[in-house]
Amino acid sequence: MSVESSRKRAGGEKSEEDPPRKIASDECVELALSLADYLESPVLEDICIEFLSKESEYSKEEQFALGDKHNSMKLITQLCSDVKDSYELHEIVPVDINSLKSSTKTIVLQKSFELLGHRKPPAPPLSQQKETVFESMVEDFIDQAAVVNHHGRILAEQAFLLDQHVFMNDLITDAPQLIKELIEQDSRIPILANQFQKAVNQIEKNAIQAQNQVIHRKNYIMCLEISLANHQDLRAGSERFINILLESLKNFPYLISRGKRTENIALRNHEAGEKTIDVQYRNITREFEERGLPEGELSHQKSWLQLLTNLKDHSVKYFSRNIHNVQLPDGLRQIPREINFGLLGEFVSNVRQYFYNIRLQPAVIPARNEPAQAAPHPEGEHQNDGDGLNEDSIRLNFRQGSGEPTRKRAGREEPGEDPPRKIASGQLDETDSNQKDVVIIVEGQKFSCKKEELSRTSKYFEKMFNLKGLPRRMDSNGTIEMALSLADYLESPVLEERCIEFLSLESEYSKEEQFALGDKHNSMRLITQICSDIKDSYELHEIVPVDINSLKSNTKTIVLQKSFELLGHRTPPAPSLPQQKEALFETMVDDFIDQAAVVNHHGRILAEQAFLLDQHVFMDDSITDAPRLIKELIEQDSRIPILTS
Numbered sequence: 001m002s003v004e005s006s007r008k009r010a011g012g013e014k015s016e017e018d019p020p021r022k023i024a025s026d027e028c029v030e031l032a033l034s035l036a037d038y039l040e041s042p043v044l045e046d047i048c049i050e051f052l053s054k055e056s057e058y059s060k061e062e063q064f065a066l067g068d069k070h071n072s073m074k075l076i077t078q079l080c081s082d083v084k085d086s087y088e089l090h091e092i093v094p095v096d097i098n099s100l101k102s103s104t105k106t107i108v109l110q111k112s113f114e115l116l117g118h119r120k121p122p123a124p125p126l127s128q129q130k131e132t133v134f135e136s137m138v139e140d141f142i143d144q145a146a147v148v149n150h151h152g153r154i155l156a157e158q159a160f161l162l163d164q165h166v167f168m169n170d171l172i173t174d175a176p177q178l179i180k181e182l183i184e185q186d187s188r189i190p191i192l193a194n195q196f197q198k199a200v201n202q203i204e205k206n207a208i209q210a211q212n213q214v215i216h217r218k219n220y221i222m223c224l225e226i227s228l229a230n231h232q233d234l235r236a237g238s239e240r241f242i243n244i245l246l247e248s249l250k251n252f253p254y255l256i257s258r259g260k261r262t263e264n265i266a267l268r269n270h271e272a273g274e275k276t277i278d279v280q281y282r283n284i285t286r287e288f289e290e291r292g293l294p295e296g297e298l299s300h301q302k303s304w305l306q307l308l309t310n311l312k313d314h315s316v317k318y319f320s321r322n323i324h325n326v327q328l329p330d331g332l333r334q335i336p337r338e339i340n341f342g343l344l345g346e347f348v349s350n351v352r353q354y355f356y357n358i359r360l361q362p363a364v365i366p367a368r369n370e371p372a373q374a375a376p377h378p379e380g381e382h383q384n385d386g387d388g389l390n391e392d393s394i395r396l397n398f399r400q401g402s403g404e405p406t407r408k409r410a411g412r413e414e415p416g417e418d419p420p421r422k423i424a425s426g427q428l429d430e431t432d433s434n435q436k437d438v439v440i441i442v443e444g445q446k447f448s449c450k451k452e453e454l455s456r457t458s459k460y461f462e463k464m465f466n467l468k469g470l471p472r473r474m475d476s477n478g479t480i481e482m483a484l485s486l487a488d489y490l491e492s493p494v495l496e497e498r499c500i501e502f503l504s505l506e507s508e509y510s511k512e513e514q515f516a517l518g519d520k521h522n523s524m525r526l527i528t529q530i531c532s533d534i535k536d537s538y539e540l541h542e543i544v545p546v547d548i549n550s551l552k553s554n555t556k557t558i559v560l561q562k563s564f565e566l567l568g569h570r571t572p573p574a575p576s577l578p579q580q581k582e583a584l585f586e587t588m589v590d591d592f593i594d595q596a597a598v599v600n601h602h603g604r605i606l607a608e609q610a611f612l613l614d615q616h617v618f619m620d621d622s623i624t625d626a627p628r629l630i631k632e633l634i635e636q637d638s639r640i641p642i643l644t645s
Helices: 003-011 026-039 042-054 060-069 073-082 086-092 102-115 130-173 177-184 188-198 202-229 232-258 276-291 304-319 344-357 451-457 459-465 477-490 493-505 511-520 524-532 537-543 553-566 581-624 628-635 639-644
Strands: 438-442 445-449
Touching: 026 042, 026 060, 042 073, 060 073, 060 086, 073 086, 073 102, 086 102, 086 553, 102 537, 102 553, 130 177, 130 202, 130 232, 130 304, 130 344, 130 581, 177 202, 188 202, 202 232, 202 276, 202 581, 232 276, 304 344, 344 581, 445 451, 451 459, 477 493, 477 511, 493 524, 511 524, 511 537, 524 553, 537 553, 581 628
Parallel strands: none
Antiparallel strands: 438 445
16 A cells, blocks of 8 residues: 555545535635645646636735645646736746745746746747738738837837926926925825836836926916915916816826836825815816716827837927027937937927026936936025025935945855854863864854864865865866865855856856856855846756656756846835936936837847848749749758748
8 A cells, every 4th residue: 555545545635536626715625725735646736736727716926826835737837827927927926936846946047037938838840831921021011010019109108208297397396485395295106106116117217207297387377376365467378288288197097007116105185284286187087987088198009110200300499499509518318319309309308408598507317327426505595504495406206215225246245254063061161272273263252272172073174174275376277066066065155256267257167058057066155146147047047957746846946036137126225216307317318228228139030020021922922933853842942841940
C-alpha cells in the first residue's frame, strides 16, 4: 500500500477516485486546495481551479496568493496565461517577490519574458498560400500602426499639456498675489507630486499633469469669482474670460481618465470648502463619463499627427507673435533632426520662446535630475520666509514627502559587517589577549582568541585559517571561478568583492557566462550588479538561460525584479519634480523629446513594413507573369524554409 493511500485511509478522506464534484464556497475552496496539495490530487486541484475561474469572488490577486500558498502551479499557470499586459501581471504578483515559491517565480518569469517580447510560444508556420502570406503581412502592418498611434497619441497629449502649461504659467505670472498664494499653498499639489514619483509610464504622468492644470484653473476661477463679487462693474468684462477657462476644463477629464492607477485629486474641493467651481467641474467630469470627449482639441476624431500639427500652428499664431530677441538659456536639449517629423522642433522652439519671454531670464537651468537652486531675489523685491513666493516666481510645489531617499550603489549593497558564526559560550575568552592571535566580533563585542584552538573546535575556522592567503589579483578566468567558489564556501564578502571587481574590469567572460557563474556559486551581488547594468529586455533575454527553472530561487527574485522594471513597474522612486518653474518646464520638454524618440522608433518600423508590403506586391506580380522555370526555381529554393523557421 502506497504512502498516499495510507494517508487517505488513515485520515478518512475520500480517495482520488471519488473527489467532491462541487465546491460550495470560497471558504471551502481554500481547504480543498490545501487538501489537493496534501494528497497530490490533480483531479481535486482541477475542481478547485474550475470553481475559482467561474464562481469564486476571490480576486485574481487573491487566487494567485492561494495558488502559491498551496503549491498549485496549474492555478498559477492559468492565471498567468490570462494576463494580457504588464499592468495585470503587476497587480497579481506581490511586491515581496522573494516570498514566492521557486516554481511560482519560474512561471511568472516566463510570462514576464513573453510580455517583454521574448520566449513566446512558437508561432504557427507560415502558410504557403500567397493570399495568406500577404494578409499576414497586412495584419502585422495594422498591429504596428496601432502601436504607432498609441505612442503618437501620448506625444500629442504631451504637446497639449505643454501648450496649456505655458498658457497657465503666463496667467499666474501676471495674477494678483492672492491667486499666487492660493495656488502655492494648495494641499492637493503635494499629493500629486507623490503620485508623480510613483508613475510608471508617460500616460500616468500626463494624467497627473492634467490634474495639476485643473487645480490651477479652479483656483484661478475661484479667486476671480471672489474678486468680482465685490466689483460688479468688472463682471461684464470678466464673464467671457471665466467661460473660456471653464470651457478649457472639458479637455482634462479624458487625460485624467487615461491614468488608470492615479487617484483623481482634482475632483476634491479646496480646503476652504465647496465652491461653485467645484460643482461645475464635477458636472464637466460627469458629462464626460456619460458622453465621452467633446468636439475639441483632444477629439477622438482627430489623429495624433493632426493634433500635433494644430498645436504647432497654434504656437506659431499665438506664442511667436510680438516676441523678439528672447535670450534662451544655454545647454537646452533640442529635438534631433531624425525625429522632428517636420513640426516638433518648431513647436518646442515656439513654446520656449514664449515661456522665457514672460520669465525673468535665469542664469542657469538646473539639470533634469538635480535639485533646483532658488534664484536670487532682486534687491528691493519682496522676499519670503521658508517656502513662500516672490512676485516673479511661482513654484508648483511638488515636494518630496520625506526628503531624498538614500540610494544604494547600483548593483551593490552598502558594505556592512556580516554576522559572525555563533560560537558556543566558554569557547571565547577576552582575558590574556597578549597570547591571542585573532579577534572575533560578536554583536559588537570583541573576543580575543587563538587560531589554533578555533581551528581545532570548528571546521569552518580550520578552513579559514589554513587558507594560504586571499589572492590580491585574479590571474585568469580559471582562477576567478575557483575564487568565486571559495568565496561561496567560506561565505567571504571580501573575496566575493574582489571577484566581482575582476569580472567587471578585466575578465574575458561574457555577461552570460558571468551570470551563470554568479548563479552557480550563489553570488547574488554579482547577479544584482549584472542586472543593474541591463538597459533593455534584449540584454536580459541574452544573459538568462532558456531553462529558467534551473536558476536558484534568489537569482529568480533578482531577475524577476529587473523584468518588472523593464515592463515599467516597481522602478526605483523617480526624482521629485523640480520646484523652480524653468526646471519644471524643461522636464516636461525632456519627456516630450523622449516620447518623440519612441514614436520615431515605432514609426520607422511601420514605414519599413509599408516598404516591404509594396515590394512584396511588386515581386508577386512579377513572379505571376514569369516563365515556369523562374517559378520552379523560387519554389524549390532551400533557403526559404530556413527563413520560415
